[in-house]
Amino acid sequence: MKNRELLSIFDIFKIGIGPSSSHTLGPWRAAQQFVDVLEKSNTLSKLEQINVLLYGSLAKTGKGHGTDIAILLGLSGDDPVTFDVSQVMPKVEKIKSSSVLKVGGKKRVAFDYASHMNFLYAESLPFHPNAVTFHAFFADGTARSETYYSIGGGFVSQGKESKQEAMDIELTFPVSTARELMVWCMRTGLKVSEIVLENEHAWRTERQTQEGVMMLFRTIRDCIYRGCHTEGKLPGGLHVERRAARLNRKLLQGRTYTDYDSWIAAIREGGNSFQYTLDWVSCFALAVNEENASFGRVVTAPTNGAAGVIPAVLQYFITFYDSYQEEKIIEFIAAASEIGSIFKKGSTISAAMGGCQAEIGVSSAMAAAALTECLGGSQRQVLMAAEIAMEHHLGLTCDPIGGLVQIPCIERNTMGAIKAITASQLALQTNPDKAKVSLDAVVNTMWETAQDMNVKYKETSDGGLATNIPLSLPEC
The missing domain is CATH 3.30.1330.90 (D-3-phosphoglycerate dehydrogenase; domain 3)
Incomplete structure (x- = not known):
């Protein structure tokens, strides 16, 4: 364990402007x-x-x-x-x-x-x-x-430990590791999101937390919707074509709508086949990260480069599980934030320190855990989902072509979202008591991998795709 930071939902999720x-x-x-x-x-x-x-x-x-x-x-x-x-x-x-x-x-x-x-x-x-x-x-x-x-x-x-007003803040359920989180869950019977929301009382009232989370959601919602309706090329010189709007139009097949709510209804009219659902998850993720690459307003989740994973999985849950409900949205974001906090405390969420495993990997783990909680998984299954998602991102390098958060970053968000959904499904269909790998073991492994990773694969554009793909080559 690296440290015992006091982290709120609003430390992990921040409203800002892209691309990083x-x-x-x-x-x-x-x-x-x-x-x-x-x-x-x-x-x-x-x-x-x-x-x-x-x-x-x-x-x-x-x-x-x-x-x-x-x-x-x-x-x-x-x-x-x-x-x-x-x-x-x-x-x-x-x-x-x-x-x-x-x-x-x-x-x-x-x-x-x-x-x-x-x-x-x-x-x-x-x-x-x-x-x-x-x-x-x-x-x-x-x-x-x-x-x-x-x-x-x-x-x-500034290179020294932040005081964070630590002397004035006392959390009801202090958590630095997945094991500590599970102890509190077992002692109280509370879900992961409920543990988080209890801790948020140390900073503000329950209503203030709810309002803050819904502000985060509205920013996410607007970003997805805007990204799905904006065409053109991304800035920066790679001439990458935006794809979300075109995919949105193709999938809707002429169905009409006037706003976000009617858009969701139009999407649902297309059914829920595997291919259709998969295409929409990709579309949601592409939309956010195309906005991010265009200096649009996004929510760090937990970073800008990985800002599309959690929104895509949350939008998938809202759309295909008919769960456009404030309490479910708050539950999702709260549960996700706790997993992000555990990774930040025990490893890193900086690609410059740990490669892309620290961004897409962590966001996928957060989304997997949040989806599992919202679908009724047990506390152990929630942590198992996070572990599965990260386990299969270990060692992922950060090698942005041209130093831009575009290639391969945008598509990696679609991959992270799909892996999160798969990890959640695996966890929900598995007895977590038989799991061989714990979330804490994966957090530790990720940090060891980060320390061993060659610096050229850590957001420097000195290695990987950044040095092997001509800048004039199209993304697809």
């Missing part, structure tokens, strides 16, 4: 934190210049992941939860063309992108591969530097 939680959302939040440091130290008004230094994976795949874009918007005082996604590129282009940055939305300083945004491709810092340093220079000749690490899933660290 570790390379976009994390750096965005780091930039915001740096501006906050300047404001609290009363030095923002004296600011004359800011230099940005990107290290390691943030440098190597930063442009493809929009790290520079996120930092410019974060320094400008914009927030990824509320910022108008249609204005992402126009605002960044204005900053670049004018060579002026309005820090915190208040202080105008000269900012030459070519010289003040530095990609240090050959340099890494020891704490984590995703590092960014901000240098601020003031009118009185003084300066200030802060270094931040984007450690996966939108989490940001």
Whole structure:
């Protein structure tokens, strides 16, 4: 076990803008934190210049992941939860063309992108591969530097343990491992989601938690629907065609609808054959990650690169099990969050640390567990489903072509979703008492694999498909 972090549902699931939680959302939040440091130290008004230094994976795949874009918007005082996604590129282009940055939305300083945004491709810092340093220079000749690490899933660290107000928070059921979770479930008879929701009381009221989870769901719902109705090519230079809208139109065969609810009804009219259902799961996953690749608004689940797996499985459950019910949606997201927390505490959810097993693998495990719980599985079957899903993602590398969260990332979300559903079905049809592999064993194995994995397979675009596929080659 690596640590005993206190993690809420809203730490694992965050609303943000694509294409990457570790390379976009994390750096965005780091930039915001740096501006906050300047404001609290009363030095923002004296600011004359800011230099940005990107290290390691943030440098190597930063442009493809929009790290520079996120930092410019974060320094400008914009927030990824509320910022108008249609204005992402126009605002960044204005900053670049004018060579002026309005820090915190208040202080105008000269900012030459070519010289003040530095990609240090050959340099890494020891704490984590995703590092960014901000240098601020003031009118009185003084300066200030802060270094931040984007450690996966939108989490940001400064290289030391976060206090997280730990002294003020006491969870009813503290959990760091699957074994500890099972002990609480057996002692209380509560389901995994119920354990999670009890713990959430340490942060907020029950109603506030419910409202927050439903806000997450509405963001997921809107992302799926938008992605299934948007055509064109993805940005970044690979010229990847969006497929979800075309597949949506083909599967519906002319059936009409006017909104999300009538869209679900139209999908159900097509039946529930295996091929039909499989196509829709893929469509849902493609939709989310095409939105993510287009700087759309998504929910980290637990990361942006893997943002389509859990939404696809949740949408599958809602659509094909007639389960468009608030209590079921909350149950699904709560159960999924606990599995994500266990992986973050015991291993990693950062592809720069562990490869794609840390993103697609973890999201698949989360989705498998959540689906199993919602379909009536026992607590042991829930954990078994998560174990099965991750077991068959172990060793998966992160090798984005061109440093973009497109190939093979988008299709990998469809694979993760299908594996999650398969893992859930296997767990539901199995006596978990006879299982040979525990979830904790898989978490430990994943961390050992991550440590042994060659760094070129950890979101650097220095190995795998990233170096073997010509950039001009189409995705299919």
